[in-house]
Amino acid sequence: MRRKGIFIVIEGLDGSGKTTQAAILAKRLFKTYNPLLTAEPSRGKIGTFIRECCLYEDKRLPTEAEALLFAADRIEHLQKEIKPALEAGRLVICDRYLYSSLAYQGSAGLSLDWIKVINSRALQPDFALFIDVAPEQVLERLQRKKSVMETLETQRKVREIYLRFVENGELLRVNGNNPKERVADELYAKVLELLKTIPGSVS
Numbered sequence: 001m002r003r004k005g006i007f008i009v010i011e012g013l014d015g016s017g018k019t020t021q022a023a024i025l026a027k028r029l030f031k032t033y034n035p036l037l038t039a040e041p042s043r044g045k046i047g048t049f050i051r052e053c054c055l056y057e058d059k060r061l062p063t064e065a066e067a068l069l070f071a072a073d074r075i076e077h078l079q080k081e082i083k084p085a086l087e088a089g090r091l092v093i094c095d096r097y098l099y100s101s102l103a104y105q106g107s108a109g110l111s112l113d114w115i116k117v118i119n120s121r122a123l124q125p126d127f128a129l130f131i132d133v134a135p136e137q138v139l140e141r142l143q144r145k146k147s148v149m150e151t152l153e154t155q156r157k158v159r160e161i162y163l164r165f166v167e168n169g170e171l172l173r174v175n176g177n178n179p180k181e182r183v184a185d186e187l188y189a190k191v192l193e194l195l196k197t198i199p200g201s202v203s
């Protein structure tokens with residue numbers, strides 16, 4: 001019997017291919033798992049506010065306030081979208097989650113412990129993957145208007161924090177420097193391996 005839901009998180013720098021890869025993964029898992037593909041900031045009220053106010057220099061709030069908003073959005077996202085899907089037995093793929101808060105607000109100088117405290121009510125994912133791409137390469141890929149979170153120095157700091165969680169085993173690294181299809185194959189293979197470790201999740 002399948003246990004209730006599976007919660008997968010995809011993390012990485014801006015431009016690392018999270019949205020691209022989350023969509024390919026959802027497609028590949030579609031028949032067996034009917035996945036819910038979702039992202040943070042969410043499309044709820046707080047997530048919409050974050051998109052309007054926190055991503056561009058002229059509108060930014062104090063870093064602590066931003067961290068609290070991201071944590072509040074996460075709670076709303078969990079309550080309205082993620083938990084209902086998991087309770088219905090679905091697999092959820094979330095493009096950015098808790099590790100984005102740790103990496104981005106952490107790189108902006110906040111203590112990782114405090115970010116963990118304000119996120120202590122956030123559900124732990126079953127597994128979290130980090131698509132690792134060189135900071136220079138992500139900036140090359142990003143042709144759209146760069147937000148303040150996308151300078152080279154920021155990207156380097158953010159990646160360093162992500163890598164700490166790779167080292168302690170909380171994030172599983174996927175090499176994102178390769179062409180899309182190759183990254184997708186590696187990601188899919190890793191997810192299938194991980195799914196085997198969850199009793200009842202492989203049909």
Ligand SMILES: Nc1ncnc2c1ncn2[C@@H]1O[C@H](COP(=O)(O)OP(=O)(O)O)[C@@H](O)[C@H]1O
Pocket residue numbers: 012013014015016017018019020021141142176177178179180181183
């Ligand atoms: N493996 C890849 N190689 C080259 N370009 C890529 C790769 N993956 C994604 N891209 C391109 O990089 C840009 C950012 O990808 P996206 O999936 O939106 O990243 P993210 O969601 O992590 O910001 C897009 O233009 C996308 O087509």
Ligand SMILES: [Mg+2]
Pocket residue numbers: 018019020095
């Ligand atoms: Mg994206």
